[in-house]
Amino acid sequence: MGGAVQHMGSPGELTKLLSSTQYVVADFYADWCPPCKAIAPKYAELAEQLSIPEYLTFVKVNVDKVPALAQEHGINAMPSFIFFKDGKRVKVNGSLKIEGADWAKLKAAADKMGGLAETKKEAADLK
Known part of the structure; x- marks a missing residue:
């Protein structure tokens, strides 16, 4: 497990990833945004701990x-975190999106x- 955060440079890149990966967590951010900068290292840690290729x-x-x-x-706000399952946006813990650098909600x-x-x-590995 574990992996680096992937940076999406185009809508096509995200579309391709969403079609090849079951679950995706997306961080919408801006370079000039102080809360984005503050939470970025923690987001990277989550990626290292939780990523599972495909x-x-x-x-x-x-x-x-x-x-x-x-x-x-x-x-409309940065950062915003959106969750995908099988290429579609999904609610996680009751929310379609987390707006702001809310570490507890994001984690x-x-x-x-x-x-x-x-x-x-694990289910796929058993097949």
Whole structure:
């Protein structure tokens, strides 16, 4: 397990990843955003701890460099964290999106996604 955060440079990159990875956690951020900078190292730690290739990937989307993705996903505040399962946005712990650098909510949601991904991987390994 474990992996680096992947940076999405285009809508096509995210579309491709969503079609090849069961669960995705996306961080929509801006370089000029102080809360984004503050939570970035913790987000990277989650990616290192929880990523499972093809099952759970953590990505970052710079809203200034890929505005089409920010618009498509209704990003109004940075950072915003969105969760995907099988290419579709899903609620995690009752929320479709976490706005702001709320570490407790982000960690709880990422841990839940990590548990789901681990269960899927174990089931696939048994086949």
